[in-house]
Amino acid sequence: MSEGRALLAMGALALMWGSSFFWIKIGLNAFSPTQLVLVRLVLGAAVLMALCLAQRHRLPAGRRLWAHLAVAALFHNAVPFLLFAIGEQTVNSGVTGVLNATTPLWALAVALVWGLERRPGRAQLGGLLLGFAGVLLIFAPWSATGLVSWGALAILAASASYGFVMVYEGRFLADAGASPIALAGAQMLTASGFLLLVMPVAGTTPIRLEPGALAAVAVLGVFSTGIAFALNYRLIAAQGAVATSTVGYLLPVVSVLLGTLLLDEALSPRVVAGMVVVLVGVALSRRRPAPVAVPAAAEPHAPAR
Numbered sequence: 001m002s003e004g005r006a007l008l009a010m011g012a013l014a015l016m017w018g019s020s021f022f023w024i025k026i027g028l029n030a031f032s033p034t035q036l037v038l039v040r041l042v043l044g045a046a047v048l049m050a051l052c053l054a055q056r057h058r059l060p061a062g063r064r065l066w067a068h069l070a071v072a073a074l075f076h077n078a079v080p081f082l083l084f085a086i087g088e089q090t091v092n093s094g095v096t097g098v099l100n101a102t103t104p105l106w107a108l109a110v111a112l113v114w115g116l117e118r119r120p121g122r123a124q125l126g127g128l129l130l131g132f133a134g135v136l137l138i139f140a141p142w143s144a145t146g147l148v149s150w151g152a153l154a155i156l157a158a159s160a161s162y163g164f165v166m167v168y169e170g171r172f173l174a175d176a177g178a179s180p181i182a183l184a185g186a187q188m189l190t191a192s193g194f195l196l197l198v199m200p201v202a203g204t205t206p207i208r209l210e211p212g213a214l215a216a217v218a219v220l221g222v223f224s225t226g227i228a229f230a231l232n233y234r235l236i237a238a239q240g241a242v243a244t245s246t247v248g249y250l251l252p253v254v255s256v257l258l259g260t261l262l263l264d265e266a267l268s269p270r271v272v273a274g275m276v277v278v279l280v281g282v283a284l285s286r287r288r289p290a291p292v293a294v295p296a297a298a299e300p301h302a303p304a305r
Helices: 003-018 020-027 033-055 063-087 093-100 103-113 122-139 150-172 180-202 211-239 241-245 247-262 269-285
Strands: none
Touching: 003 020, 003 211, 003 247, 020 033, 020 063, 020 093, 020 211, 020 247, 033 063, 033 180, 033 211, 063 150, 063 180, 093 122, 093 150, 093 247, 103 122, 103 150, 103 241, 103 247, 122 247, 122 269, 150 211, 150 241, 180 211, 211 241, 241 247, 247 269
């Protein structure tokens, strides 16, 4: 995948995931957190299965591969989706955005521990830290409430789960030989199964049939889950887990722009500056150190005759 196509894919992924917090907030007006996540996963799985049938992609085969998919479904879908839906009941969008932006830092830490990533160069590490600083500048969490709460802890745990599982997917699934659509579809099916196990305990509250909330969950399931996760696998295979995880820094930029365009929210100079810092940080984090030239071995001298 060329750099230009990778950037376009990251932009599309940022748009779908960056708007998901907005759709979750609206969807909670009709569903409980468990119900919302189950509907989201089932819709995502349905979209991906339809794409598999249309493009004649087979689902992955093999017990070991499905075991890895179960881990991915648990830590990239079932658990963090629930934690975000629970956390957003009590935590405002600013705190959510800052805590979610820790995902690239978690991913880098996991990749370094597993030995899957070379020690980052100064530009890459500086870009990761600068991107996070830009998110802080956008949301100014020091002036927000709820930064220290159970809801914030749930969102932080979800972000750590994302960071871990993106590296896990890069190691065990991205090069498994199956198409990104088939991998994402199998993952959504598995995650839906996990949520069905929870439904008898936490999913029995009455559903309120509000058209806006139903439409929000439909967008959340089709785009922010189904299509987004297929694209996520494609990016991990092409760019690596840590580089792909930096899309987390772009989510606040998307949410701010959506608020400006759709909700007539004002853009302050601080927020604009934060967006610029985020974009510079992401650009720096994508730089790779030039390969070290290895001098060619000297030609052995021919033995004297």
